[in-house]
Amino acid sequence: MTVWDRPEPPNRPVPLDRERIVAAAVALADEGGLTAVSLRKVAARLDAGPMRLYGYISTKDELFDLMVDAVYAEILPGEQPGDWREALRVLAHRTRRSALRHEWLADLLGGRPALGPNGLAVSESTLAALDGLADIDTVMRAVETVSAYFTGAIRREVTDLRAERATGLSKSEWQRARGPHVTRMLATGRFPALAKAVHDGTHVDAEESFATGLEWVLDAVAARLA
Template sequence: METVPVWLRERRTGVGRPAERSRAEVTAAAIALADREGLTAVSMRRVAAELGTGPASLYRYVDGRDDLLDLMTDEVAAGYQLSAPGGPWLPGLLAVCRQGRDLMRRHGWLPELVLTRSALGPHGTDLLEHVLAVLAAHPASVGHKLEAFGVMTTLTAALALHELNAGAAQRQGAYLAHVVAAGRHPHLAAALTGGPTTPAPRFEDTVSRVLVGLLGE
């Protein structure tokens, strides 16, 4: 099993005709396919078809689908607009999270990859460097700062995925209404029906409370 990250591997030259594509073109084709048809559509065969070539030709650039997924995730991270750090740390991190949320809503397949795979390529490393720069003056340990980066990324993905799955939330609400009517879960019924409800917290509120909990005021 290949343990060297795809970004550190040399492109294979192969034999016969020289390569007609680049790793960037392969990545762009995979992203376009996932945007159009979802993550399950991404395979070596389908990406090769997007490029008008045979699957075997892709092995000059990647070892398989896992490489494609890592390249896709990192390439989307190029979409962050990382301005020079300055000012309080929390607004700086929230700005990153808002951009991440926008990217994940634009590429509906991305939250799943962020939540299930650990891939940090060139653009992801730039993002981590930016977050650490925002936190440079913060007294927290390096370990806690790295933990905050992981948590903010994961939480952003989870919240974006929840927003993208609006249909599932509606089905959940319908089932909870049935449960309340059945009368076998009194605490849940009280929580859902016991007077005025507080509006669901905004994205920024949720992320802020978690980050302050991790790093302090």
């Protein structure tokens, strides 16, 4: 039985429900990451005894499932996108924006399927946009391919943000600090392709890089669907 199938106990003496518990857990994770979340800490934030929470949630994994589903409510589009390409584009960009608001989400993306009501609604909305374009196996591979792209891109971006906070250096500052080393290595002539990328490549920010890569993946999916 999943956490969504199990009924909630009476909310006394301190009023509790899963929604309040999950909101407190999300707030803790937003402040300090997933390592800052425990049933004890959530209970303390709610001014309730830790054992009270076990009536609502059995394990930390269940709590994480509920937290992810709460964020999927932010990812779910307000209205059905006009076509399959827009549906997958909206899914990718809304997931990225949610992950930047809740960086801990990047650690939980790409794992087990999201089975909560919001996660299922996102899946339904996405698959409905591709319904009838190809056989269901092709449709599933298309969605998985786009999901694999934006999950990896989001994780890389969040990792960079965490590194900036840990080192106190922005990405450009970090690159400048290591510039002399890179210059010496490129001057050896052993890395001509890399030298061309460093000297001639155009710098783009994370959002532009994400959007460009996404469009390339969507082009590939379009060719397969055709």
